Amino acid sequence: xxxxxxxxxxxxxxxxxxxxxxxxxxxxxxxxxxxxxxxxxxxxxxxxxxxxxxxxxxxxxxxxxxxxxxxxxxxxxxxxxxxxxxxxxxxxxxxxxxxxxxxxxxxxxxxxxxxxxxxxxxxxxxxxxxxxxxxxxxxxxxxxxxxxxxxxxxxxxxxxxxxxxxxxxxxxxxxxxxxxxxxxxxxxxxxxxxxxxxxxxxxxxxxxxxxxxxxxxxxxxxxxxxxxxxxxxxxxxxxxxxxxxxxxxxxxxxxx
Numbered sequence: 001x002x003x004x005x006x007x008x009x010x011x012x013x014x015x016x017x018x019x020x021x022x023x024x025x026x027x028x029x030x031x032x033x034x035x036x037x038x039x040x041x042x043x044x045x046x047x048x049x050x051x052x053x054x055x056x057x058x059x060x061x062x063x064x065x066x067x068x069x070x071x072x073x074x075x076x077x078x079x080x081x082x083x084x085x086x087x088x089x090x091x092x093x094x095x096x097x098x099x100x101x102x103x104x105x106x107x108x109x110x111x112x113x114x115x116x117x118x119x120x121x122x123x124x125x126x127x128x129x130x131x132x133x134x135x136x137x138x139x140x141x142x143x144x145x146x147x148x149x150x151x152x153x154x155x156x157x158x159x160x161x162x163x164x165x166x167x168x169x170x171x172x173x174x175x176x177x178x179x180x181x182x183x184x185x186x187x188x189x190x191x192x193x194x195x196x197x198x199x200x201x202x203x204x205x206x207x208x209x210x211x212x213x214x215x216x217x218x219x220x221x222x223x224x225x226x227x228x229x230x231x232x233x234x235x236x237x238x239x240x241x242x243x244x245x246x247x248x249x250x251x252x253x254x255x256x
Contacts, residue, residue, distance in 0.1 A: 003237035007032030010085040011234065012077065014068055014126070015095030017044035019195035020145060023223035024092055024230040029056050031231055036081050037063045039095065068095045068122040069114075078129045087137075090234045091130045093123040093167075094145040098160040107159050119163035124170060131174075131183065138182045141234045144171050145226075146187040148249045164189075168245050175243030184242040188229045191249025193221040216251035 011028045015021040017039035025035045029052045037045045045063035052061035064080050066073040097118035100111040134140025150164030174185040192211045229248050
């Protein structure tokens, strides 16, 4: 159990009112962490935090709504977490945006800018807000939820994939900078997961077949199947791992 023990740790997870972020928060709480539930709307955040507290004891989770596009909101998220729990040991940048699907020639500047802002720049902002305390303690784990889209070309979600490739490079750069201070930065690259965020992909039978059939496991993923990777990257089990992208995709990237 020591390899995956998060007791005494504080984790902030963005986009954690549903889907992959929610699953990560639930599993980190299960492994002993105190967790901060954050997304744009207060109601869903409160519901997730209340459910975790009901299961693991009062004070295990708090809700701090924040819009990742707002630098002020992100700073408030960090400040309120520090005020409530005294520190941040684990940061999971999970929240993301994809307002456009189609060829790159059809995307407008506002859509492209929003994808890059929310999926890359906002991650940079939040990580830089949290990093100083981790560097001072010489301990911390930053996890960015990227995508296998960042490893491949795709005619439908090209702009999103560009942002996810940038997240992988963000992790590599920060891992080099902060490794001497024992602050680790890694990515998770999920394949298609059955979440509301990706509903337009898996709800389409033809697209679902295109993804599931070539995969060795012959199916798409579930949010909880990504959460274990996040627990690993936050825990002592991954103490010698940094700057890497952990692919969790049912094998699709290795299959013909």
